[in-house]
Amino acid sequence: MHIMEGFLPSPWWQVWFLVSLPFIIIGLYQLNRLVQEKREALPLLAVAGAFVFVLSSLKLPSFNGSCSHPTGTGLGGVLFGPCIAAVLGLIVLVFQAVFLAHGGITTLGANVFSMGIAGPAVAYLIYKAGTRAGVNTYATIFLAAALADLVTYVVTSVQLALAFPGTAGFLGAFSAFAAIFAVTQVPLAIIEGAVIMLVFKYIVQLKPEILTRLDLLSESTIRKLREAAA
Amino acid sequence: MKYGMEIAVAALIIVFAAVFLFQDAAIQASLGDGEEAWGGADGEAADLIEASGYEPWIEPFWAPPSGEIESLLFALQAAIGAVIIGYTFGYWRGSRKTA
Numbered sequence: 001m002h003i004m005e006g007f008l009p010s011p012w013w014q015v016w017f018l019v020s021l022p023f024i025i026i027g028l029y030q031l032n033r034l035v036q037e038k039r040e041a042l043p044l045l046a047v048a049g050a051f052v053f054v055l056s057s058l059k060l061p062s063f064n065g066s067c068s069h070p071t072g073t074g075l076g077g078v079l080f081g082p083c084i085a086a087v088l089g090l091i092v093l094v095f096q097a098v099f100l101a102h103g104g105i106t107t108l109g110a111n112v113f114s115m116g117i118a119g120p121a122v123a124y125l126i127y128k129a130g131t132r133a134g135v136n137t138y139a140t141i142f143l144a145a146a147l148a149d150l151v152t153y154v155v156t157s158v159q160l161a162l163a164f165p166g167t168a169g170f171l172g173a174f175s176a177f178a179a180i181f182a183v184t185q186v187p188l189a190i191i192e193g194a195v196i197m198l199v200f201k202y203i204v205q206l207k208p209e210i211l212t213r214l215d216l217l218s219e220s221t222i223r224k225l226r227e228a229a230a
Numbered sequence: 231m232k233y234g235m236e237i238a239v240a241a242l243i244i245v246f247a248a249v250f251l252f253q254d255a256a257i258q259a260s261l262g263d264g265e266e267a268w269g270g271a272d273g274e275a276a277d278l279i280e281a282s283g284y285e286p287w288i289e290p291f292w293a294p295p296s297g298e299i300e301s302l303l304f305a306l307q308a309a310i311g312a313v314i315i316g317y318t319f320g321y322w323r324g325s326r327k328t329a
Contacts, residue, residue, distance in 0.1 A: 005289060044318075050315045064253075065267045066268060104290060187249075
């Protein structure tokens with residue numbers, strides 16, 4: 001979903017920087033508080049960031065003859081909310097823009113918005129809604145992570161269609177970009193959802209107290225999940 | 231079932247790989263000389279934009295000089311992440327056992 005260097009004309013690259021900036025600032029503030037108040041959650045933060053590193057480096061072949069990569073930001077979005085996930089996404093995107101010429105410095109704002117903010121925000125909202133409605137925790141995680149991945153690419157298509165409506169207009173351009181990105185992404189999103197669901201299971205097994213500390217799962221739900229896995 | 235989820239995820243990945251192989255065979259058969267399938271979707275979007283006559287207004291200031299070096303850096307990125315994940319889960323598991 002990386003928009004490549006120079007592929008967003010003015011004013012769009014500035015616009016996306018401005019849109020992403022407040023999320024990053026709030027994210028840094030929240031990170032600071034997390035470090036001071038919930039130190040035991042730091043390893044989990046490292047895992048969430050490391051997941052973005054691993055998953056966004058894997059370019060997987062999809063079914064329609066092109067390759068794309070999962071984002072991995074859904075996990076961070078569920079665990080820490082979209083603002084902290086935005087900071088995690090920013091780190092990875094800077095790494096890829098500087099060392100790999102993948103994405104770009106001028107398009108960083110737009111890429112942070114799609115991968116770091118929009119996707120994780122969707123994951124976060126789905127998780128909150130799912131747990132409130134009493135849906136199975138793992139099913140919720142699967143859905144949250146898969147849709148975070150998919151939404152990232154839908155947002156990228158919107159960003160490109162806004163900048164390059166061409167002669168077809170916004171909707172025509174959007175469907176052209178979405179045909180390239182979103183269609184490739186559907187199978188990858190399913191795989192990403194499944195992998196993150198599995199990782200969440202291991203977190204529940206090994207370090208459930210962090211999840212209650214972050215107000216993600218109640219102790220009774222955790223007990224139920226652990227009994228089901230035993 | 232204790233490993234139900236692991237089996238389900240493994241099955242999903244096997245299905246994914248099988249469909250890929252099947253599709254690849256079909257795509258390779260219809261491919262002309264010198265054409266290459268399985269390019270990046272990012273690049274396809276860039277081609278679509280360039281087809282409209284747009285020229286990127288700025289180039290990356292540094293790009294990996296070859297495909298090998300690019301894959302080295304991608305592998306490095308994945309390795310950094312994998313080490314952190316493995317370390318943390320191992321640490322949690324170890325501290326649980328000794329607790």
